[in-house]
């Protein structure tokens with residue numbers, strides 16, 4: 392009898408190689424090695440740490456989180472210790488954990504992105520890439536986040552080049568034209584895309600007749616976001632066949648990861664699920680492997696973009712034929 396070969400898990404996301412396609416999503420796994428208390432972080436493809444900026448940042452007023460039927464709202468507001476303190480206090484434990492680290496960078500001005508990137512240039516090589524968070528709904532000046540403008544997104548990416556490592560633009564499905572913004576990020580030097588951040592959303596406390604969150608508005612995440620993430624990945628993969636893509640949004644089970652891979656993600660990130668279950672990303676990886684075994688998939692790369700195959704270049708519209716009505 393032929394013993395079955397293990398599923399080949401390695402994947403490539405733009406220029407970075409990962410041992411497997413499951414990572415944590417920024418803001419849901421801490422700034423450092425917090426999750427190492429629950430499992431061996433080197434078992435994941437990568438650990439994306441919570442978004443940081445150059446200086447410490449206090450975040451938003453409480454309450455900052457609110458559960459919903461289809462997921463949750465958060466308005467954490469990017470609370471963080473600042474990059475120098477992160478390098479001093481969090482990086483050593485991250486190094487000991489053996490994780491491949493992707494650090495997320497945010498700012499309220501283009502200068503912030505440049506300053507943060509310059510500080511991150513000093514990070515050691517196990518920090519394999521930067522995710523440039525231009526899409527936080529809790530930091531949208533005048534209601535407009537960087538990721539709603541191709542020019543502002545391109546400027547933030549260009550500023551982040553000072554970090555001297557591959558950049559992934561973390562984008563929002565609330566952009567008027569996601570593919571246009573993604574194209575601007577890639578033209579400005581991004582090596583790939585992380586799709587998608589939370590969507591701006593709100594809940595009202597009926598008794599107080601006021602918004603539930605201290606900041607009034609927040610970001611929607613979890614299962615309610617999943618189909619939007621799938622469409623975002625599908626559209627961007629169609630438009631940029633060779634760019635690196637992380638699929639993010641509502642991954643609770645291995646099947647959700649399979650769906651994002653089929654849409655065109657090279658790897659996926661697990662966010663909200665980790666808040667309720669710290670080992671969620673590892674469970675998703677195991678469920679993904681089990682799915683591949685049940686379906687005779689020998690290598691993860693067989694799945695990447697496979698749902699695009701009916702849109703062959705000579706038959707397909709320039710953009711997927713998906714309408715909103």
Ligand SMILES: Cc1cc2nc3c(=O)[nH]c(=O)nc-3n(C[C@H](O)[C@H](O)[C@H](O)COP(=O)(O)O)c2cc1C
Nearest residue numbers: 416417418442465524587588612613640641662663
């Ligand atoms: C509590 C919380 C904090 C988050 N903080 C960040 C952050 O610091 N930077 C960022 O780019 N995304 C942040 N996100 C967005 C997630 O990384 C992810 O893009 C989004 O939640 C969708 O994935 P999910 O449905 O698996 O949570 C946060 C999400 C949550 C729920």
